[in-house]
Amino acid sequence: MTGQSVAVIGLGGIGGSLAAALQAAGRHAVLCCARRPLDRLILDHPEGREEVSPPVATTPEGLSPVDWVALCTKAQDSAAAAPWLRVLCGPATRVAVLQNGIGHAARLGGVVPPERVVPAIVYFNGERLGDGHLRLRRVTECDMAVPDDEAGRGFAALLAGSLVGAHPAPDFVTRAWRKLLINIVANPLTAITRQRQQVLRRDDIRALGLALLEEAVAVGRAEGAELPGDAARAVWALLMTYPAEAGTSMYQDALAGRPLEIEALTGTVVAAAERHGIPVPQNRAMLALLRAVSDAAG
Structure with a gap:
């Protein structure tokens, strides 16, 4: 061959x-x-x-x-x-x-x-x-x-x-942060609710997701990513084009009782926010919840 x-x-x-x-x-x-x-x-x-x-x-x-x-x-x-x-x-x-x-x-x-x-x-x-x-x-x-x-x-x-x-x-840095933005809402929200991406169609989940994204966008800009003013809403609009029946890797891990990939996602946002002195209360709360779920699985 x-x-x-x-x-x-x-x-x-x-x-x-x-x-x-x-x-x-x-x-x-x-x-x-x-x-x-x-x-x-x-x-x-x-x-x-x-x-x-x-x-x-x-x-x-x-x-x-x-x-x-x-x-x-x-x-x-x-x-x-x-x-x-x-x-x-x-x-x-x-x-x-x-x-x-x-x-x-x-x-x-x-x-x-x-x-x-x-x-x-x-x-x-x-x-x-x-x-x-x-x-x-x-x-x-x-x-x-x-x-x-x-x-x-x-x-x-x-x-x-x-x-x-x-x-x-x-512009790989910007691409990487855009993907991270997708992951810090789709993965945690499907994992915690134990639902596929259909759950993102709920109005209350949309409000929470946008709040997580707005915080993370500010962190991404501080890290050098070129993210426009409407980046949070653009990410959410993209998520709405994904199949509602699709799962996420964190959703699958949560159902299987495996530890969650939290530090590479929400943990990364929180750690970068600390370096730049940017408040991210919604992401901090999500990180605490995810760690508790993951520790119970481990």
Whole structure:
């Protein structure tokens, strides 16, 4: 097989969808790195269904460096991926981090040099329906955004011809904050209410969501993101275009009793607000609630 070697760490909704898409395209040698063995991956997508059987490793022992690693674990599980990364990463390996939040390279400090990290903003909705069974929904004009540099363009080229793609974005900081704004309302509000995105259609939830967004927009501007005056309402309008029946990763984790990815989302906003001295009472309250829910699960 021509092409490159790609290891996908984490086979949740995002990682499983990516691995299945790459394997189905048949351009690269794909290795899945997961906790448990899987016979196949089934990917339901808007154009139909793909069933593939990529090789799966359940331990990093005996593996060799690859050209690309796609890190698709939750942000709080980055440290647990270190044994995989130490084995799979050689001097030329690039690591695409498909995680929520910002500061992707910092999470891998001491394991992967920052210049080898490609942060990716994921827009597509990947939902795990069962072991090895994924559903891919497209909710925006592009599946992922990456920095418009050599590494980012390299990742976009890696995905060319597959069911998911990546768009090099010149103003990546602004893109990252726009995605973070989406995540600090859609994820927490669906997780706490235990409802899919239909709950965002409620008037009272809309008022709360806009309050969270207004605070976070001020923080994002202080962090260097170019966010216009109507950014909060624009984000909410975008959310209203998403399928009401779609879940979020935090919603799925809450239902399953797993710890929540809160520090990379609401925690990031609150921490940045503290650095800049910006009051964010609504986000602080949400963070306290989310931590309580997550601690009960852990």
